[in-house]
Amino acid sequence: MYKNKKNDFYNIFLGKLLSQDEGIDAEILSNSALNAIKFASLNRNFPIFSNILSQASNDLQRSNASLNQVVFGVNFKNPLGLAAGFDKNGVGAGLWNYFGFGFAELGTVTWHSQKGNPKPRLFRIAKEKAALNRMGFNNEGAKEFLKTIEKQQIPTPGNRPCVLGINLGKSKITPLNEAYKDYFSSLRLLAHLSDYAVINVSSPNTPGLRSLQRTKEITKLIRTLKDLSNCPPLLIKIAPDLSNEEIDDISRVAMDNGIEGIIAINTSLNRFNLKNLKITTGNTLDQESGGLSGVPLQKRGLEVIRRLRRSTQDDLPLIGVGGINSAKTAWERIAAGASLVQIYTGWIFEGPNLVPDILDGLTLQMEKHGFKNIKEAIGSESPWK
Numbered sequence: 001m002y003k004n005k006k007n008d009f010y011n012i013f014l015g016k017l018l019s020q021d022e023g024i025d026a027e028i029l030s031n032s033a034l035n036a037i038k039f040a041s042l043n044r045n046f047p048i049f050s051n052i053l054s055q056a057s058n059d060l061q062r063s064n065a066s067l068n069q070v071v072f073g074v075n076f077k078n079p080l081g082l083a084a085g086f087d088k089n090g091v092g093a094g095l096w097n098y099f100g101f102g103f104a105e106l107g108t109v110t111w112h113s114q115k116g117n118p119k120p121r122l123f124r125i126a127k128e129k130a131a132l133n134r135m136g137f138n139n140e141g142a143k144e145f146l147k148t149i150e151k152q153q154i155p156t157p158g159n160r161p162c163v164l165g166i167n168l169g170k171s172k173i174t175p176l177n178e179a180y181k182d183y184f185s186s187l188r189l190l191a192h193l194s195d196y197a198v199i200n201v202s203s204p205n206t207p208g209l210r211s212l213q214r215t216k217e218i219t220k221l222i223r224t225l226k227d228l229s230n231c232p233p234l235l236i237k238i239a240p241d242l243s244n245e246e247i248d249d250i251s252r253v254a255m256d257n258g259i260e261g262i263i264a265i266n267t268s269l270n271r272f273n274l275k276n277l278k279i280t281t282g283n284t285l286d287q288e289s290g291g292l293s294g295v296p297l298q299k300r301g302l303e304v305i306r307r308l309r310r311s312t313q314d315d316l317p318l319i320g321v322g323g324i325n326s327a328k329t330a331w332e333r334i335a336a337g338a339s340l341v342q343i344y345t346g347w348i349f350e351g352p353n354l355v356p357d358i359l360d361g362l363t364l365q366m367e368k369h370g371f372k373n374i375k376e377a378i379g380s381e382s383p384w385k
């Protein structure tokens with residue numbers, strides 16, 4: 001069993017920085033980490049780097065066959081993934097397996113490169129283990145993304161140590177009624193690199209994007225992308241702020257049009273019970289735009305998975321994301337019906353050890369419940385023991 005090293009670098013140094021809202025800007029911290037990851041990924045085959053990486057991965061990776069499963073035709077070594085938005089440009093594509101992830105979702109990628117919203121646009125809310133962001137799909141665009149992946153010389157889909165999904169969005173300059181062309185151009189360029197692709201219609205920071213979740217719009221989008229002869233398994237990522245009826249509608253459309261899975265949930269416009277909480281701008285959360293992530297999303301994330309399971313009649317793989325920050329919260333999402341789970345804000349606050357902690361915790365739960373494979377836990381509603 002993995003022992004959480006409370007005195008390691010992350011906990012001593014970054015733990016302190018992350019435990020307060022002020023101090024080093026959240027985006028600067030995240031970009032510094034990504035620059036190191038980019039460098040390591042490009043150089044990972046040099047002996048000095050491969051030694052360091054294999055030492056790091058000894059601590060973080062778990063090779064437990066009971067966590068292995070095939071979902072929408074793709075083989076996942078374990079059910080824990082890095083959620084979209086951390087590696088928007090794919091700079092760490094060759095490295096995420098060393099962190100122990102079974103999969104990583106790269107992007108959101110848009111057809112046109114874009115700077116995103118004015119800074120500051122990412123805020124820590126440490127006391128609540130939450131974050132507020134209004135990044136606005138800052139990314140280098142699909143053509144540059146392709147070059148970034150090619151430079152890293154990553155094995156092809158199906159032959160990778162870590163499954164790579166590509167999350168697609170609409171460029172800000174593209175009118176909403178032409179959004180489908182934007183997604184199509186990106187997917188046509190990147191399909192051959194993707195183990196799966198995601199239609200992101202749920203980020204709150206691109207004006208009008210969420211309206212693409214409506215039946216007519218999402219149907220057109222799905223059909224356009226499905227027309228690609230090499231379309232990879234295609235998933236939709238939905239918002240937590242949909243009503244139950246809207247969730248039912250989108251599930252129906254997804255199933256009618258051959259979607260392979262649904263990812264729930266993106267960040268929320270709801271402020272839950274944190275409306276009056278002040279962030280570093282001096283304003284309350286209620287007065288700031290952007291999407292909330294982290295622990296405040298736990299309850300809604302679980303509810304949406306349960307609703308989706310019902311509306312898809314248990315017939316479509318679901319990926320649970322939102323507030324997962326422990327083995328227990330990951331287990332609850334799987335027991336509620338998620339085949340796979342993803343983390344973002346929890347990983348930032350808890351550090352890299354969260355990955356082995358979750359994987360060890362899931363394995364132990366399976367043993368306690370007498371399950372031989374993670375598949376048996378999905379939708380079992382087995383309680384955390």
Ligand SMILES: Cc1cc2nc3c(=O)[nH]c(=O)nc-3n(C[C@H](O)[C@H](O)[C@H](O)COP(=O)(O)O)c2cc1C
Nearest residue numbers: 083084085108133265266293294322323343344345
């Ligand atoms: C800074 C930041 C940027 C994000 N960017 C994206 C994105 O580009 N595309 C996307 O689909 N989700 C994005 N997300 C949402 C996450 O993928 C995830 O759905 C959400 O944060 C809930 O999970 P969490 O509570 O574990 O963070 C972003 C989240 C954060 C915190």
